């Protein structure tokens with residue numbers, strides 16, 4: 709098994725920058741990718757704007773980190789959540 713190409717889960721967290729969450733995007737979701745750069749590309753493909761935020765106040769809207777199930781618990785998949793929203 710090649711550990712380098714094994715996909716990993718990343719945690720995408722939406723911060724309520726400006727005092728609100730974007731209603732059409734999940735507040736928390738996972739992304740399956742081979743590394744964090746690929747996870748960023750996938751997120752952007754689905755409309756996540758990493759430049760969004762409230763500079764000097766609430767901070768960035770989106771945070772991406774490694775998903776740790778023992779800390780974060782069960783988190784739905786981003787693409788599944790977006791497909792559900794479309795239905």
Ligand SMILES: [Zn+2]
Nearest residue numbers: 726762765766
């Ligand atoms: Zn703010």
